[in-house]
Amino acid sequence: MNRQTSYFVTSETGEERRFEVETLADGRYRVRTPEGKVLEVDAFSAQPGQLHLLSENRSLDADVRSEGSEYQVQISGQVREISVLNERQKRMQAAGVGVKKAAGPQLTSPMAGKIVAVMASAGAEVKEGQTIVIIEAMKMENDIKAHRDGVIESFGVAEGQLVEVGDVLVTIED
Amino acid sequence: MFTKVLIANRGEIAVRIIRSLKELGIRSVAVYSEADRRALHVRMADEAYCVGPAPSAESYLKSDVILEIAKKSGAQAIHPGYGFLSENAEFATQCAEAGIVFIGPPPAAIDAMGEKTRARQLMLEAGVPLVPGTQEAIEDVAVIKKLADEMGFPVLVKAAAGGGGKGMRRVDRPEDLEAAFVGARREALSAFGNGAVYLEKYVVHPKHVEIQVLADTHGNVVHLFERDCSVQRRHQKIIEEAPCPVLSEEVRQKMGAVAVKAAKAVGYVGAGTLEFLLDADQNFYFLEMNTRLQVEHPITEMITGLDLVRWQLKIAAGERLSFGQEDVKRRGAAIECRIYAEDPDGGFMPCPGELKYVQEPAGPGVRVDSGVYSGSEVTVFYDPMIAKLIVWGEDREHAIARMRRALREYVVYGIKTNVAFHDEVLADEGFVRGDYDTEFVPVMLAAREAAAAEENQAGAQEDVDFAEIAAVIAAHRRDEAIALAGSGTSASGQAAASDGQSEKSRWKSLGRFRQLNHL
Numbered sequence: 001m002n003r004q005t006s007y008f009v010t011s012e013t014g015e016e017r018r019f020e021v022e023t024l025a026d027g028r029y030r031v032r033t034p035e036g037k038v039l040e041v042d043a044f045s046a047q048p049g050q051l052h053l054l055s056e057n058r059s060l061d062a063d064v065r066s067e068g069s070e071y072q073v074q075i076s077g078q079v080r081e082i083s084v085l086n087e088r089q090k091r092m093q094a095a096g097v098g099v100k101k102a103a104g105p106q107l108t109s110p111m112a113g114k115i116v117a118v119m120a121s122a123g124a125e126v127k128e129g130q131t132i133v134i135i136e137a138m139k140m141e142n143d144i145k146a147h148r149d150g151v152i153e154s155f156g157v158a159e160g161q162l163v164e165v166g167d168v169l170v171t172i173e174d
Numbered sequence: 175m176f177t178k179v180l181i182a183n184r185g186e187i188a189v190r191i192i193r194s195l196k197e198l199g200i201r202s203v204a205v206y207s208e209a210d211r212r213a214l215h216v217r218m219a220d221e222a223y224c225v226g227p228a229p230s231a232e233s234y235l236k237s238d239v240i241l242e243i244a245k246k247s248g249a250q251a252i253h254p255g256y257g258f259l260s261e262n263a264e265f266a267t268q269c270a271e272a273g274i275v276f277i278g279p280p281p282a283a284i285d286a287m288g289e290k291t292r293a294r295q296l297m298l299e300a301g302v303p304l305v306p307g308t309q310e311a312i313e314d315v316a317v318i319k320k321l322a323d324e325m326g327f328p329v330l331v332k333a334a335a336g337g338g339g340k341g342m343r344r345v346d347r348p349e350d351l352e353a354a355f356v357g358a359r360r361e362a363l364s365a366f367g368n369g370a371v372y373l374e375k376y377v378v379h380p381k382h383v384e385i386q387v388l389a390d391t392h393g394n395v396v397h398l399f400e401r402d403c404s405v406q407r408r409h410q411k412i413i414e415e416a417p418c419p420v421l422s423e424e425v426r427q428k429m430g431a432v433a434v435k436a437a438k439a440v441g442y443v444g445a446g447t448l449e450f451l452l453d454a455d456q457n458f459y460f461l462e463m464n465t466r467l468q469v470e471h472p473i474t475e476m477i478t479g480l481d482l483v484r485w486q487l488k489i490a491a492g493e494r495l496s497f498g499q500e501d502v503k504r505r506g507a508a509i510e511c512r513i514y515a516e517d518p519d520g521g522f523m524p525c526p527g528e529l530k531y532v533q534e535p536a537g538p539g540v541r542v543d544s545g546v547y548s549g550s551e552v553t554v555f556y557d558p559m560i561a562k563l564i565v566w567g568e569d570r571e572h573a574i575a576r577m578r579r580a581l582r583e584y585v586v587y588g589i590k591t592n593v594a595f596h597d598e599v600l601a602d603e604g605f606v607r608g609d610y611d612t613e614f615v616p617v618m619l620a621a622r623e624a625a626a627a628e629e630n631q632a633g634a635q636e637d638v639d640f641a642e643i644a645a646v647i648a649a650h651r652r653d654e655a656i657a658l659a660g661s662g663t664s665a666s667g668q669a670a671a672s673d674g675q676s677e678k679s680r681w682k683s684l685g686r687f688r689q690l691n692h693l
């Protein structure tokens with residue numbers, strides 16, 4: 001397995017960065033960063049979801065969990081969300097497989113809870129950031145705000161209703 | 175002493191109570207809702223009874239069902255924890271009538287302190303200093319408008335039966351008053367079944383400092399010093415510390431004496447807390463008394479060495495306090511961080527879901543009071559607090575350093591938490607100085623947003639990003655394992671394994687393990 005593989009990394013900044021990784025004969029990894037820095041890293045997994053890295057005697061205990069190409073990495077209390085594509089996944093993405101649609105007119109619920117108040121009515125003109133509904137979850141009221149300027153086309157929910165994450169709350173047309 | 179006690183609560187506090195029961199050799203009876211079948215408190219108890227469906231009103235607040243279970247199980251006493259039935263005088267009365275000890279103050283004391291308007295009247299009579307405000311519940315928008323104008327803005331609209339930040343709103347401008355009044359009433363009605371609200375003057379730049387008291391049934395009352403609970407967001411406490419970093423010894427003694435006097439005035443028994451506002455000139459005003467064990471009681475336990483739940487049980491069993499005020503000593507400093515299932519980078523929205531993996535901190539001076547475990551579910555039905563991280567240090571500086579170390583050991587996967595946010599707060603100059611007030615978090619959050627924007631512009635980055643490297647290596651290891659599994663050597667089965675094959679079988683079993691555990 002001594003060939004060099006490319007990985008395409010996107011984290012919070014949104015910019016895609018290319019890493020090269022090669023497994024060395026002794027089981028360690030040689031990593032080339034997008035900035036051209038080359039590191040030799042000794043990695044082992046103490047248990048599923050954990051990865052310990054030793055790089056030039058620097059010891060880093062990471063918690064690494066993944067769902068598909070989405071990784072959550074925690075080192076020293078700091079949590080990072082990082083997307084990693086290998087070359088095959090990158091080609092599939094380029095071909096348009098599994099690409100997310102741009103934000104549409106629908107505002108979906110970010111949480112499960114109960115609609116305690118609807119603060120606008122269908123046909124009303126709203127501004128981005130204006131409170132549209134209030135959801136009670138975990139005993140706290142949360143203001144759910146309009147994600148864009150526009151006119152309320154319809155509501156997907158009514159007062160008193162229970163909602164799940166991803167349920168459409170309201171449709172706001174330009 | 176009792177031989178069996180029922181815990182009418184859930185989550186970390188139920189677990190914490192069970193621990194003290196075990197230490198005293200008392201059997202524990204848990205109650206749980208249908209949503210909590212797999213909860214930690216159910217696992218730890220000696221007996222457990224289902225009390226109903228997930229919503230609190232149909233389970234943990236069902237006093238008649240809980241009382242029935244207490245009788246059926248042979249429990250001699252009920253510990254209500256905090257929240258739920260803990261400050262319900264009617265429930266305490268029902269317990270007494272059923273011949274079961276309610277671990278808390280007598281119903282009369284709960285009543286006296288529970289209705290805040292009545293409590294203010296009583297405290298006024300006892301000579302305890304108060305913040306200006308109405309002493310009667312307000313039903314009418316016109317009345318509240320007139321009163322607020324007289325008092326001057328900002329004002330605070332509060333639920334009479336409220337607590338923990340629920341049903342409480344600060345209003346800065348007259349035009350916002352009506353919306354706040356309606357909102358506070360609605361929240362109070364849904365949370366407590368009582369929509370009465372009252373109005374008080376908002377003290378600017380206050381610290382929230384509270385005094386812990388302990389009273390036995392023989393008339394002995396002591397105070398266990400103070401806790402500074404000023405780190406709050408939307409009136410919800412986030413971090414508490416003891417001692418209060420700015421309180422003078424003279425004022426500390428004065429507050430303690432006032433607290434003892436107030437407790438005596440209502441015939442208080444058990445553990446209770448008097449909340450005060452402390453202004454910049456060390457004037458203090460009584461806010462309310464919490465007639466129960468507080469969430470943040472562990473920091474008092476850390477600096478005094480006393481086990482408050484143990485003393486609650488002893489007092490409820492009729493024992494005398496074995497020490498006087500002069501015997502209560504404090505040592506060092508303690509801090510508590512409340513770990514919430516919420517997203518600090520997404521407007522602090524609650525994040526219910528499956529807690530796939532948790533690794534709690536350990537080591538010197540660290541205590542974790544948790545109600546969750548790897549694989550447990552954080553549901554939408556209850557409070558988002560999943561655990562409390564508490565540390566003790568030789569002094570405040572030591573405690574802060576220790577807390578930051580412990581926070582960095584905390585690993586949670588599956589849901590978002592405020593663990594990293596706590597580390598930011600503890601690093602903040604305002605917190606380190608110690609003179610922060612209850613407006614500290616909102617101010618800090620505003621500065622935080624500005625700093626984040628600046629950092630994005632500057633593009634400040636460490637030369638090597640090890641989080642990205644960890645993710646890349648994890649992806650690479652996965653790809654290698656998949657390549658090995660698909661390389662066609664699988665027929666040999668248990669034949670003398672080459673390195674590649676042992677690698678492959680390990681990943682296969684890992685796959686099975688992950689499926690089993692829904693990782």
